[in-house]
Structure formats: structure tokens, C-alpha cells
Amino acid sequence: MNISSLIMFDEFERYIRQYEPGLTREQMQLIRSKSVLKKVRRRQVLLHEGEVCQHKIFVLRGLLRTYGTANDGSEYVMKFTPEYEWITDPDSYFNRTPSELNIDAIEASDVVLWSHDDFEALRTVIPEINTLSEKLITQNMGVTQKRILLNISANAEEKYQYFIATYPDILRRVPLHMVASYLGVSRETLTRIRQGQAVAAKS
Template identity: 45%
Template sequence: MHPEFEAYLQQRTSLKPDEIKQVSSKAIARTLKRNEDMLQAGDVCRHKTFVQSGLLRTFGVTADGNEHILLFSPEETWTLDVESYDKQKPSKVNITAIEPSRVLLWHKPDFDALLIQVPGLKQLAEQLISSSTHFNRQRILTTLSGSAEEKYEDFLLSFPDLLNRLPLRMIAAYLGISLKTLTRIRHAQLQR
């Protein structure tokens, strides 16, 4: 069905082969082109999404047109708008492919049923939520108290493989700094 995803589950869980097949069988494969939206602000997030390949970004746009990136989702990560998905209300964010991407989608009712039927999947989901919570807490602390240089250093430590895959404007939008500031920081690092 979805061999890459099944290998991911096999490596990260203690699910039995038939449970892995059960989870995989409910997935819907989708291919996204570069800059194609998977979710638009105002729509309801109806799917859990696993990124098989490629790179997605979750972002909001302010009234003056500034983009604020909340999350990058590279291969072997899960993504969704949690609030929209859980409450089935319109999303405040967009999820868009930065690169051509292959994703797997699970409709909410199907995934909710799988969480009951496959306890190991629920355990994985809880681990992912916990990890995400810890990461987001650290990111908020760095964003609130760190200098622009510290924010960039934290980005490099957290996402060393993404640096060459992202335009600088997106890194700046993720860090909450201007492109000019990011360029200055990178230039200073090259001079060292």
C-alpha cells in the first residue's frame, strides 16, 4: 500500500504487521506541486497528514500581507491545523508545499477510529503531541527572549537539513526577523 509509511511505523512503533496494514489502508495518497495549498485559511482541516517526501509550511498572513511561518514539515513528519481539526472550525492558517511533495491523508473519522482500534497508534500520537509541545515551548522562549542571532543559531540546530532547501525569506518569516537582519547575521557568520 504505502511501503515508506509502513517502514516508518515499523521503526517507530511496536505495531504488529496487521495493525500497520490497517493504518496504512485508510490513508489517501496525494501529490502536491510546489506552492500548492493543502489547507487554506477559512477552510476546515479535515485530515491528519503525514509527509512522505517534500516539504510543507504552516503559516498565517497578517492584514498587511506579512507571512508568519509557524512550522516546517519535512519528510517523515505529521502536520495539520490542530485547532481546526479538533474543533472542526475554519482554520486561521495555510498549509502549502514548498517543494513538490507526497503526502498521506486520513479523514478525521477514520483516524479517530484507528486511535481506538490500534492502541499503539494512539501511543505514537501521544508521543508526537508531547514532543511537539516541548519543541513549541522552547521555540516560544527563544522567540521571546533570544536575540536574532540566537534565534538563527537555534534554527540551525533544530533544522540543519532545511537550510539549503528554504529561501531566506521563509527562514526570516519563521524566526520573526527581517530578511535584512537575517542576511546581516549570515554575512557576519561567513566573516568568522
């Protein structure tokens, strides 16, 4: 690894030791040996619809987006992934089936990649990685369930309020049309909500 890559992985090591402080130096060296550090350009695609998802992805810097494409060509955003979060297409990754989603970079990003085979091997030989993986799966299930509940029970304004309360940093970094897509509302509806809130705040 060059100096830049070493610094990037050292940053990842500090992150993972917050959750698994008992990892030995030998275990971290094994994790390091299986990882690929990558600089991603803005709008660069990491997963194309129709491909089998090959990687677990950890974002060190930047912002990724997971989205699908409707029959009419419109995009619907499934997830935003900022710094210190993980992303993959779990169905395609675990079942080795073609993905129905795309993953690209909203901003220039630094990411750490592990291939499917390498990450699954790490889970086998390092119990702490398996524990962390299970925690992440449970966490993602909770987030997904909350989003489904909001989509069923909340109106557009309530969904927007939840988004800005939960993801204030992402709101500042993402174009409005992508936020609208994530919320499942039109850009015009979201604009009206924002304007109404601005007027209410001034009164």
C-alpha cells in the same frame, strides 16, 4: 493501490514500525485502508485559511510549510515539515473550527493523508496509534515551548544560531525570506547576521 502507492505506503509502514513494532499485519492493513496517498505539486495548498482542517498529514518526501497571513498581507511562517514528520492544524482539526493557517508545499511532495474521522477511528481500535499520537502531541508541545522561550529571551542572532543547529537541512532548502519569517525578523536583519558570521569565519 497502484504500484507507486504501494511503494509509498510500504515506506510509511517501515517508519511506523520503528515506533510501534508490535503492530499486526491486520492492523497495518486497516491503517492502509484508511490512508490516502497523494502527490503534491510545488506551491499546492493543502489547507486554506478559513477551512476546517480535515486531515492528519505525514510527509514521505518533500517539504511543507504552515503559515498565517497578517492584516497587511505579509506571511508569518509557523512550521516547516520535512520528510518523516507529521503536520496538521491541531486547533482546527480537533475542535472542528475554521483554521487561521495555511499549509502548502515548498517542494513537490509525496504525503499520506488520513481524514479526521478515519484517524480518530484508528486511534480507538488500535491502541498503538493512540500511543503514537500522544507521543507526537507531547513532542510538538515541547518544540512549541522551546520556540516561545526563544522568541521571548533570545536576540535575532541567537534564534538564527538555534535554527541552523536544529534544522540544517531545512536551511538549505528554504528561501531566506521564509527563514526570516519563521524567526520573526526582517530579511535585511537576517542578511546582516549571515554576512557578519561569514566575515567572522574568515578572520
